[in-house]
Amino acid sequence: MAFTAFGYSLRDALGPGAGFFPFWLGTLGALLSLALLVQSWRGRAIGEDAQALLPRGEGARRAAAMVLSLVAAALLLQPLGFRLAMLVFTAGLLLALGVRRPLAIVIFALLSSFGLFHVFYFWLQVPLPIGLLGI
Amino acid sequence: MDTLQHLVSGFAAALSPAYLAYAFAGCTLGTLIGVLPGLGPAAGTAMLIPLTFKLDPTGAIIMLSAIYYGAMYGGTITSVLINVPGEAASVITCIDGHQMAKQGRGGTALGIAAIGSFVGGMAATIALVLVAPPLAQMALRFGPPEFFALMLFGLCLVSGLAGRSMLAALLMTVLGLLLAMIGIDPVRGAPRFALDIPDLYDGIGFIAVVMGLFGVSEILLAAEAPVRETVRSKLSSLLPGREEWRRSVGAIWRGTGIGFALGLIPGIGAIVPTFMAYIVEKRLSKTPERFGQGAIEGVAAPESANNAYANAAMIPFLTLGIPSSPTIAVLMGAFIINGITPGPFLFQERPDLVWTVIASFFTGNVILLALNLPLVGLWAKLLHLPFQYLCVGVLLFCVVGAYSLQQSVFDVWVMIAFGVIGFVFRKLELPLAPLVLGLILGPAIEKSLRISLEMSAGDYSIFLTRPLCLGMLIAAAAVLAGAALRLAPQSLREA
Numbered sequence: 001m002a003f004t005a006f007g008y009s010l011r012d013a014l015g016p017g018a019g020f021f022p023f024w025l026g027t028l029g030a031l032l033s034l035a036l037l038v039q040s041w042r043g044r045a046i047g048e049d050a051q052a053l054l055p056r057g058e059g060a061r062r063a064a065a066m067v068l069s070l071v072a073a074a075l076l077l078q079p080l081g082f083r084l085a086m087l088v089f090t091a092g093l094l095l096a097l098g099v100r101r102p103l104a105i106v107i108f109a110l111l112s113s114f115g116l117f118h119v120f121y122f123w124l125q126v127p128l129p130i131g132l133l134g135i
Numbered sequence: 136m137d138t139l140q141h142l143v144s145g146f147a148a149a150l151s152p153a154y155l156a157y158a159f160a161g162c163t164l165g166t167l168i169g170v171l172p173g174l175g176p177a178a179g180t181a182m183l184i185p186l187t188f189k190l191d192p193t194g195a196i197i198m199l200s201a202i203y204y205g206a207m208y209g210g211t212i213t214s215v216l217i218n219v220p221g222e223a224a225s226v227i228t229c230i231d232g233h234q235m236a237k238q239g240r241g242g243t244a245l246g247i248a249a250i251g252s253f254v255g256g257m258a259a260t261i262a263l264v265l266v267a268p269p270l271a272q273m274a275l276r277f278g279p280p281e282f283f284a285l286m287l288f289g290l291c292l293v294s295g296l297a298g299r300s301m302l303a304a305l306l307m308t309v310l311g312l313l314l315a316m317i318g319i320d321p322v323r324g325a326p327r328f329a330l331d332i333p334d335l336y337d338g339i340g341f342i343a344v345v346m347g348l349f350g351v352s353e354i355l356l357a358a359e360a361p362v363r364e365t366v367r368s369k370l371s372s373l374l375p376g377r378e379e380w381r382r383s384v385g386a387i388w389r390g391t392g393i394g395f396a397l398g399l400i401p402g403i404g405a406i407v408p409t410f411m412a413y414i415v416e417k418r419l420s421k422t423p424e425r426f427g428q429g430a431i432e433g434v435a436a437p438e439s440a441n442n443a444y445a446n447a448a449m450i451p452f453l454t455l456g457i458p459s460s461p462t463i464a465v466l467m468g469a470f471i472i473n474g475i476t477p478g479p480f481l482f483q484e485r486p487d488l489v490w491t492v493i494a495s496f497f498t499g500n501v502i503l504l505a506l507n508l509p510l511v512g513l514w515a516k517l518l519h520l521p522f523q524y525l526c527v528g529v530l531l532f533c534v535v536g537a538y539s540l541q542q543s544v545f546d547v548w549v550m551i552a553f554g555v556i557g558f559v560f561r562k563l564e565l566p567l568a569p570l571v572l573g574l575i576l577g578p579a580i581e582k583s584l585r586i587s588l589e590m591s592a593g594d595y596s597i598f599l600t601r602p603l604c605l606g607m608l609i610a611a612a613a614v615l616a617g618a619a620l621r622l623a624p625q626s627l628r629e630a
Contacts, residue, residue, distance in 0.1 A: 001313050001328065008327060015589035018320040018327055021581040022313065029309040036302050059359030066355060066530065067555060073534055074547045086534070090527055097523040108524060112531050124189050126539045 002026025065096035081131025082121075086113035138268050145490030149197070149498050154491065157194045158499045161201025162506055168202065169209015170514050174529050175223070176206035177461040177571075178350030181342045182532045184469055185539035192473035193488045197495040199469045200449075203462055204256060204496070207405070207445045208503055211248040211438055212514050215241055224405035224441045227413045231426060231433030238429050242511065246373035247383050247431055248438040249507040255391040255443035256500040262395055263450050264493060267482070271454040274479035279590065280597050283583040284607035286576050289401035289457050291611040293569045295618030296404055304569050307560075311570040314339050315577020322585050334545040341575055342468050343537045343546040344553045345461060348567050350533045351554025354526050356561060373508055379431045386416050386432040390439030397440075398447025401457040404568060405444055412440035446496060453477055453489060456579070461571040468575065472540075 005026055008019030069089055076085040090109040099105055120126040148154060164186075168179030180202050187195035210225035215232035228248065235244040277285070290312075294304040317328045318338030329335040375383060390412040397408040416436045417426045426433050448459040456478030458464040470477050481489050507514075537550040560567060591597035598604050 001316070004328060005316075008325075011593070012323075015593060016585045018323050018325055021584060022316040022327065025309055025312050025316070029306065029313060032302060032306040032309060036300075036306060039300075039302060062358035063355045063558070066351075066358060066526065067551070070351070070530060070534070070547075070551045070554070074544055074551060077534075077538065077544050077547065082535075082538075086531060089534075090531060093527050093530070094523055097526065099521075099523050108527070112528065116531065116535060120185065120535060120539065124186060126185055126188055127542055128535070128538065129542075129544075 002030060062097060065093060069093040069096065078129050079131055081133065081135050082128040083113050083117045083135050084131060084133070085129075086116065089113075138264065141486050141490040142264060142494060144487070145492075145494035146497075148193070148487070148491040149494035154194060154197055154495060155498060155502075157190065157198040158201045158495050159502050159506075161198040162205040162499055162502045165202035165205020165207075166209035166212075166503070166506065166514060167205075167517070169206040169225075170212050170517050171520075171525060171529070175349050175353060175462075176203055176210070177345050177465055178348075178353065178533070179206055180462055180465045181345045181468070182350060182529075182536040184342060184465075184472065185536055187469070188539070192475055193491050195473055196466075196470065196475070196488070196492050197499075199466055200492060200495065201499045201502075203466060204442065204445050204499060205503060206462070207441055208249070208252045208438075208507060209514070211252070211441075212245060212511070213518065215244045215248070215434075216515055216518060224409050224444070225437075226406060227409045227437040228434055228441075230413070231428075231430050234427065234429035235431070235434065240372075240429065242373045243375050243379065243431070244434050245511045246508065247375050247379070247435045249373075249504055249511070251383070251387045251390065251435045251439035252442040252507075253500055253504040254387050255394055255439035255441065256446050256503070257497065258391045259395045259398065259443040259446035260493065260496040260500065263446060263453075263496070266399075267450050267454050267493075270450065271479045271482040274455050275483075277479070277603075278601075279583040279586040280601055280604045281607070283580060283587055284598065284604040284611070285401070285455060286457060286580045286583065288607045288611040288614070289451075289459075290569070290572060290576065290580075291614045292400065292403055293572050295614040296407060299564065301615070301618045303564075304566050307566055308569040308573040311573020311575075312577045312580070314344075314570075315574050316581070321578045321582045334543060337541075338578075339574070340537075340540055340546045340549055341571075342465065342472075342540055343549040344574060345465055345468075345571060346533045346537055347550040347553025347555075348557035348560075348571065349461065350529060351550060352557030352561055354529055355554065355558040357522070358526065373511060375431060382430075382432050383435040385419075386412075386436040387439045389415055389419075390436035391443040393436075394440030394443030394445075395447040398444040398459065399450055401451040401455070401459050403459060405441065405448075405460055408440040408444040409437035412436040442500075446500075449496070453481060453493075454479060458572060458575060461568050464571055464575040 002023050005019040005022035009017030010019045010023055011017050069092055073085055073089040076088060087109050090112050091105050094105045094108065117128055121128050164183060168174050168176060180199055183202055187198050190198065207224060210220055211228050214220045214225040214228040215236050218229050218233040220226045220229055232244045235241060290308050294308045295301060317335055319336060320327050326336050393412045393415065394408040397403050413433060413436060416432045417423045420432065448463055451457045451459060452463050452467065458467045467477055475485060475488065533550060534547055537546045538544065540546050557567060587597055598608060
C-alpha cells in the first residue's frame with residue numbers, strides 16, 4: 001500500500017496529498033511486520049504452535065461447512081432470491097452440522113427464510129433480493 | 136439550568152410509549168445477544184442495525200444503545216451459569232460467579248450482578264449528565280491538531296492495553312487505519328486503492344467488517360470447541376442475604392467509581408475496569424482467600440464497573456466523537472447511517488436527540504433491572520438451545536444484516552472475508568479491537584492531520600506549540616512506553 005500511495009501525490013499545492021497518510025502508514029506497517037517477524041524468529045512467536053492454528057477433525061469439518069455455506073449463500077442470494085437462497089443455506093448447514101430431524105430442519109428452514117423475509121421486507125421495509133423465479 | 140431543561144425535555148420524549156417500547160425491545164434483544172454464546176455485543180449490535188431502519192434517528196439510537204448495555208449485562212448470565220463469558224467484559228465474573236453457581240448460589244450471583252449493573256449504570260448516567268455538556272463545550276475549542284492528538288492518544292491506549300504483544304496490537308491499529316484509506320480521499324475527494332471496483336469507492340463497510348470479525352469468526356471458533364455443560368443452579372433465591380448485602384454495597388460503589396473513571400478514557404476497553412474492580416476488592420478484603428471460591432464481591436464489583444464503564448464510555452463518544460470499544464464504534468456507525476455525527480457539535484445541533492437518548496439510558500437501566508430479576512430463569516433456559524440452530528440463526532442474521540446495510544451482496548462478501556480473517560487473527564492471538572477502532576477513526580484522524588499541516592503550511596511544530604495537543608501527544612507516548620516496559624520483562628523471560 002505504501003508503494004501504491006507513492007503513486008498518489010504525497011504533497012500538492014494545498015498541503016499533504018492523497019498519498020501522504022497511507023504512504024507513512026504503509027511504511028510503519030511494513031516496519032512493524034518486520035519487527036514482529038524478527039520477534040517470532042527469536043522464539044517469541046504470537047501463535048507458537050502453527051499446527052494449533054488449523055482446526056482438526058470434527059471441528060474443522062464444521063467450520064469448513066459454515067464458510068462454504070456462507071459462500072454459497074452469497075453466490076445464490078441474487079439469482080435465487082433471499083427466500084430460496086436462505087432456505088437452501090439453512091437446511092444445508094443444519095444437515096452439515098449433523099442435525100438429523102427432517103421435520104425440525106424443514107420448520108426451522110422455512111421460518112428462517114420465508115419468515116425472516118416477511119419481517120424484513122414487509123414490516124421493516126428492507127428491500128431483500130427477489131430471484132429469477134420471482135420468489 | 137440549560138442542562139436541566141434539556142434533560143426534562145429529554146425525559147418527556149424518552150417516556151413516550153414509542154421510545155419506551157424501543158428501549159424495552161433493545162434491552163430484551165441486547166440481553167438475548169449477551170446470553171447467547173458465540174455472539175458478543177459488537178457483532179450483535181451490528182447485526183441488529185437493520186431492525187432500526189424504519190425508525191426515526193432518535194428511536195434507532197435509543198434501541199441500539201439499549202441493545203449495547205443490555206448485551207453488557209446479558210454476558211453475565213453465561214459467565215455465571217456455564218463459565219463462558221457472553222462478552223469479554225464478563226471474563227472476570229466467571230471466576231467467582233461460576234463458583235457461586237456450583238455452590239447453588241447462581242441466582243444470588245445473577246441478582247447481585249443485576250443490582251450492581253443497575254447502580255453502576257444509573258450513577259454513570261447521572262455523571263454523564265453533569266460532565267458531558269461542559270466537556271462538549273470545551274471540545275468546541277479543539278482545532279484539528281487537538282483532535283488528531285486525541286485520536287492518536289485513543290489509538291495508543293488501545294494498542295498499549297490490548298493483547299499480550301504491543302507490536303501485534305500496533306500492527307493491527309495500522310492495518311485498521313490502512314483499510315480505512317480505501318475509498319474516497321476525505322480531503323481532496325479522489326478515489327484511492329479502490330482497484331476500479333465501484334463498491335470500494337465508498338470504502339470497506341465498517342459494520343460488515345465488525346459482523347465478520349466478531350460474529351462469523353466467533354461462530355467458527357465455537358464450532359471447534361467442545362459443547363459445555365450448563366450448571367443447573369438453584370435460581371429461586373435472587374436476592375442476597377444480609378451478610379452478602381453487607382459485603383456487596385461497598386463493592387458496588389467502588390466498582391461503579393472505577394468503571395466510570397476508566398470509561399472516560401477513550402480506548403481503554405471494557406476488560407480493564409472489571410479487572411481493576413476485582414483486584415481492588417481482593418486487596419481491600421480481610422479474607423482475600425475467599426476470592427475465586429465464590430466471593431459475592433467478586434461478582435458485585437466487576438459487574439458494577441462493567442455497566443458504569445458502558446455508560447461512561449458514552450461520554451467521550453457523544454462529546455468528542457471517539458469510540459472507546461468496538462461496540463461503541465458500531466453505535467458510531469449507526470449514528471452516521473442516520474446522518475448524525477457524534478462529537479461536540481451534537482449537543483448544539485441536535486440537543487433534542489442527544490438529551491432524549493441520555494434520558495433513555497435512565498429508563499433503559501430501569502427496564503433492564505425489571506427485565507433481568509424476574510426473567511433470569513427464562514434467560515438461563517436459552518442456554519439449552521441446541522448449538523447447531525444457534526449457529527445457523529446467527530450466521531443467517533449476519534447475512535441479512537450485512538446485505539441490508541446497502542442492499543449489496545458485496546457487503547456479504549466483506550463480512551465472510553473478515554469472518555475468516557478474524558478466525559485466523561484470533562488463533563494467532565492478534566487483538567481485533569485496535570483494528571476496528573483504526574478502521575472507524577481512520578478517515579477522521581487523516582483529515583485532522585492533513586488539515587493541521589495545511590494550517591501550518593507543512594510545519595510539524597504546530598503539534599508541539601499548542602499546549603493541549605502537546606500534552607495529549609506526551610500522554611500517548613507515555614502509554615506506549617509504559618506498555619513496552621510492562622511487556623519487556625515478560626518478553627525477556629520468554630526469550
